[in-house]
Amino acid sequence: MEPGPRSRPAEPGPCVSASPSAGAALPASGAEPGSRPAAVAAVLPAGGCGERMGVRTPKQFCRVLGRPLISYTLQALERVCWIKDIVVAVTRENMEEMRNIIQRYGHKRVSLAEAGATRHRSIFNGLKALAEDQPDGKLTKPEVVIIHDAVRPFVDEDILLRVVIAANEHGAAGAIRPLVSTVISPSADGCLDHSLDRAQHRASEMPQAFLFDVIYDAYQQCSDYDLEFGTECLQLALKYCHTKAKLLEGSPDLWKVTYKQDLYAAESMIKEKISQEICVVVNTKDEESVGYLLKEALRNELNCINITSTPLDLPGRDTQNFLMAQCYSFIHVNVVSSDSHETQRFLSIIEESSLPLLYPVVVVLVCFLDFTLVPLTQKMESLVWIRDLAKEVKKSNVLLSGLLINHSQLALTV
Amino acid sequence: MEPGPRSRPAEPGPCVSASPSAGAALPASGAEPGSRPAAVAAVLPAGGCGERMGVRTPKQFCRVLGRPLISYTLQALERVCWIKDIVVAVTRENMEEMRNIIQRYGHKRVSLAEAGATRHRSIFNGLKALAEDQPDGKLTKPEVVIIHDAVRPFVDEDILLRVVIAANEHGAAGAIRPLVSTVISPSADGCLDHSLDRAQHRASEMPQAFLFDVIYDAYQQCSDYDLEFGTECLQLALKYCHTKAKLLEGSPDLWKVTYKQDLYAAESMIKEKISQEICVVVNTKDEESVGYLLKEALRNELNCINITSTPLDLPGRDTQNFLMAQCYSFIHVNVVSSDSHETQRFLSIIEESSLPLLYPVVVVLVCFLDFTLVPLTQKMESLVWIRDLAKEVKKSNVLLSGLLINHSQLALTV
Known part of the structure; x- marks a missing residue:
């Protein structure tokens, strides 16, 4: 066969x-x-x-x-x-x-x-x-x-x-x-x-x-x-x-x-081929973190798709592991939702690479917030920030969407 | 060639x-x-x-x-x-x-x-x-x-x-x-x-x-x-x-x-082939009506696509002109928004035909309301009605979406 x-x-x-x-x-x-x-x-x-x-x-x-x-x-x-x-x-x-x-x-x-x-x-x-x-x-x-x-x-x-x-x-x-x-x-x-x-x-x-x-x-x-x-x-x-x-x-x-x-x-x-791989980009090396758990959960759910994960903050060339893998779909997990700096750094790496020249790059930004602790205004600000960012990076063929997740209710299966 | x-x-x-x-x-x-x-x-x-x-x-x-x-x-x-x-x-x-x-x-x-x-x-x-x-x-x-x-x-x-x-x-x-x-x-x-x-x-x-x-x-x-x-x-x-x-x-x-x-x-x-034809279903034979004008406007805009129109209320076999044409995309124009009876009749004809057996049938329902005359509650009711209808017909492989258009601001080009 x-x-x-x-x-x-x-x-x-x-x-x-x-x-x-x-x-x-x-x-x-x-x-x-x-x-x-x-x-x-x-x-x-x-x-x-x-x-x-x-x-x-x-x-x-x-x-x-x-x-x-x-x-x-x-x-x-x-x-x-x-x-x-x-x-x-x-x-x-x-x-x-x-x-x-x-x-x-x-x-x-x-x-x-x-x-x-x-x-x-x-x-x-x-x-x-x-x-x-x-x-x-x-x-x-x-x-x-x-x-x-x-x-x-x-x-x-x-x-x-x-x-x-x-x-x-x-x-x-x-x-x-x-x-x-x-x-x-x-x-x-x-x-x-x-x-x-x-x-x-x-x-x-x-x-x-x-x-x-x-x-x-x-x-x-x-x-x-x-x-x-x-x-x-x-x-x-x-x-x-x-x-x-x-x-x-x-x-x-x-x-x-x-x-x-x-x-x-x-x-x-x-x-078909560019959608066969998803890379979970995390902001920690901690294998107990939400990002790694998300990767495992996705692996269980989507068994036709190759799910990898990489920390963002490795020094030097390794930072760009995900570029080497020629992946076009990313989930960027931002546990500290206020850390917009890191998200922007990740998006810059993508924008400056050759990836979006060739295909649209899909990025799902996942932010965790404890809705019982943060005021409504902070939630709204986060949403507006994601929306504005999405508009900006779309010019470079990066399609960003965001998810705000209530951390206190977080289930570890997706 | x-x-x-x-x-x-x-x-x-x-x-x-x-x-x-x-x-x-x-x-x-x-x-x-x-x-x-x-x-x-x-x-x-x-x-x-x-x-x-x-x-x-x-x-x-x-x-x-x-x-x-x-x-x-x-x-x-x-x-x-x-x-x-x-x-x-x-x-x-x-x-x-x-x-x-x-x-x-x-x-x-x-x-x-x-x-x-x-x-x-x-x-x-x-x-x-x-x-x-x-x-x-x-x-x-x-x-x-x-x-x-x-x-x-x-x-x-x-x-x-x-x-x-x-x-x-x-x-x-x-x-x-x-x-x-x-x-x-x-x-x-x-x-x-x-x-x-x-x-x-x-x-x-x-x-x-x-x-x-x-x-x-x-x-x-x-x-x-x-x-x-x-x-x-x-x-x-x-x-x-x-x-x-x-x-x-x-x-x-x-x-x-x-x-x-x-x-x-x-x-x-x-x-490609089933999306090459759109049929505008109108509730009048009046060629000056919104439905006919919409058809003409679509013809000007979408010149690769075959746009036809048919009145719904012809007697006998002719009612089903649009079924004979093997079309799978419809725009149903309902000028009198309260005339839900007619929309339901159209959807029944589609559901009972062999069309949705073979492909999903797409219906866009266009209702006109003068927003300055109708109360907010009526608008909301119309929206809820469309949503419920969409849920219902989806079971028969008919994908319904609705548009409420403010009649008083109606521009005749789309």
């Missing part, structure tokens, strides 16, 4: 793998024996016009939760530290928009090349930008190059590593999937000529990877007909360099956003 | 086509010349176990907006009057669940057959139930049989009619789509043997249709190997009856719900 997509969506932030020099840090899930080369780059052809989507915007620029699809894909690649450079081939008319996307979403390792009229020409242009003999060579020629699609945002490090290692060993490698529909060959009169045995065929998906010299050589020898009408890079490596690509089974999340329904699916998958 | 999916989702209600005796009532969108046979049935193999979905529930029974996927597909077929019988092949263990679905969602033309261990065996069992020589022959043998998938809920009458007419002429016909990915053939060692020319191949989708005698004959001659490992009905017609199927280009909405992301996509597509 194949699992449903489980990996995190394309997200920015710290690199999920070991350091670039760590050689073949193989994940558990079945990468081949072999070693990863030191220098890996990626080429993303993104010159398509999205005609299959039925919308004007090319599909790689279509927005998913307000953010262009290609930005998710770029960040999926950027999360993998050992991919040094990412060359995106875009048409001249989309060059400016692509530059804006790079700046707006903080992409760091991306260079642009001009797309050609076809997919193969775009890839070739991307490869040329990586080849040594380019005059403005800011980029260095990699040993292995990954070719991926801008419209497959859910690629994870596991499959990237597996294709790179296999390419290093075999010269070329690519992800495949079982066919969903039977493939047939029509005759000239629009009738069935024959159908293919589904068990003998596979869908060729992305990512693929190649020894740079193999695929660059293939493209240099390539006929105009291939550049114009070909669709399969693995086939070019076979035809021109006699390199038989290794085929690796990929997961269903490698699917290509092609039609309108795929955009809907991508949106729902991202929503 | 191919349009995005536009057709309505599978919905119950009145038949969208001409009467069954109307011969070939061709829709505008390119059905072939030819005529539709009088007797058409459909077979839906639904014995799959959903292993690709990564969930326990077979995918045809997975819920989309609370309703099993297969129910959407059945209603898409039931909307087409000229499909007389629909035979669903389900496994013995799902027979009871399927019976419950048929009853719960009011499916009328559905019979059950027992699924076999493979898709072909299930289809064969479905065909046997339609063949004349069955002892408990409640079903009549059709001239043409449609074979469709339970997990393709967005099939519309246009493609069904086209495959049926083509099958009547050619003996067999099926929907095809361009390939999304290149198809390759792996060698025994898991490397690329060759890739297929994408332009020369197509994905074979559903629906397909056959002269009943052709496909039944093919299944009767069929080898055990074909029944066990085959995937393509068109291929059986070719192999055993030398019938070359006509291939017809289908729309992207024919896609097959296979993985978890497809369920998400189906849900979003259905949501």
Whole structure:
């Protein structure tokens, strides 16, 4: 039974793998024996016009939760530290928009090349930008190059590593999937000529990877007909360099956003994933505190969701543990309700991070007050303070809501 | 440029086509010349176990907006009057669940057959139930049989009619789509043997249709190997009856719900479609009335959404115009706020219809009051009345909310 997509969506932030020099840090899930080369780059052809989507915007620029699809894909690649450079081939008319996307979403390792009229020409242009003999060579020629699609945002490090290692060993490698529909060959009169045995065929998906010299050589020898009408890079490596690509089974999340329904699916998958984690931010290390008890109570209630907790007041880098975890939903527990300073500090950390650039960050502020002890005016002041704060941080894409809880009646189950 | 999916989702209600005796009532969108046979049935193999979905529930029974996927597909077929019988092949263990679905969602033309261990065996069992020589022959043998998938809920009458007419002429016909990915053939060692020319191949989708005698004959001659490992009905017609199927280009909405992301996509597509229409229900025929002006104002503001209006108090069948339109969002304008009788009558019509069985029905009740004339107590009473009414109708899946508008300040733009 194949699992449903489980990996995190394309997200920015710290690199999920070991350091670039760590050689073949193989994940558990079945990468081949072999070693990863030191220098890996990626080429993303993104010159398509999205005609299959039925919308004007090319599909790689279509927005998913307000953010262009290609930005998710770029960040999926950027999360993998050992991919040094990412060359995106875009048409001249989309060059400016692509530059804006790079700046707006903080992409760091991306260079642009001009797309050609076809997919193969775009890839070739991307490869040329990586080849040594380019005059403005800011980029260095990699040993292995990954070719991926801008419209497959859910690629994870596991499959990237597996294709790179296999390419290093075999010269070329690519992800495949079982066919969903039977493939047939029509005759000239629009009738069935024959159908293919589904068990003998596979869908060729992305990512693929190649020894740079193999695929660059293939493209240099390539006929105009291939550049114009070909669709399969693995086939070019076979035809021109006699390199038989290794085929690796990929997961269903490698699917290509092609039609309108795929955009809907991508949106729902991202929503599901960013809501799978809640971080309880507490203002004490005391494990008997309300915050920790709340975390335990939530764990019992919401067993599909990953609940973590972190104290806010650790010194130095650790303060930002919750940023490292790429979490977008927070419960900030403020036991001393008058301690607005701490809440503001937490919100500032969030606002200044890259988190709200990418998705709305949800913060539920929980304040405890003993209603029998505090006057009504203090309660009202607290409410007004939360409301004003919520208005303020909303400008930075942080959605704050507040709960005042009567401490004297506090039940420790939620 | 191919349009995005536009057709309505599978919905119950009145038949969208001409009467069954109307011969070939061709829709505008390119059905072939030819005529539709009088007797058409459909077979839906639904014995799959959903292993690709990564969930326990077979995918045809997975819920989309609370309703099993297969129910959407059945209603898409039931909307087409000229499909007389629909035979669903389900496994013995799902027979009871399927019976419950048929009853719960009011499916009328559905019979059950027992699924076999493979898709072909299930289809064969479905065909046997339609063949004349069955002892408990409640079903009549059709001239043409449609074979469709339970997990393709967005099939519309246009493609069904086209495959049926083509099958009547050619003996067999099926929907095809361009390939999304290149198809390759792996060698025994898991490397690329060759890739297929994408332009020369197509994905074979559903629906397909056959002269009943052709496909039944093919299944009767069929080898055990074909029944066990085959995937393509068109291929059986070719192999055993030398019938070359006509291939017809289908729309992207024919896609097959296979993985978890497809369920998400189906849900979003259905949501989008049921929110594309708002009906303003008014209590007067007076075209100068607030209700009509509201409709015009909404039309100007919401130009992607189809806004209709209908008076509530027409006699006889016409009262239910809004039910015929399969609309799920209503604005009920009550100019005389004290006329609760009328609102209740409208809500009863909705509750008693099949609408809230299928989706939540949203009703916004707009009442006008001149706040300068009515006392505060009357306003409060109106609010309490709406709240109580909302609680009551929520039990029937009708989501009511109310707006009290100060009539004296009424602006005629919304």
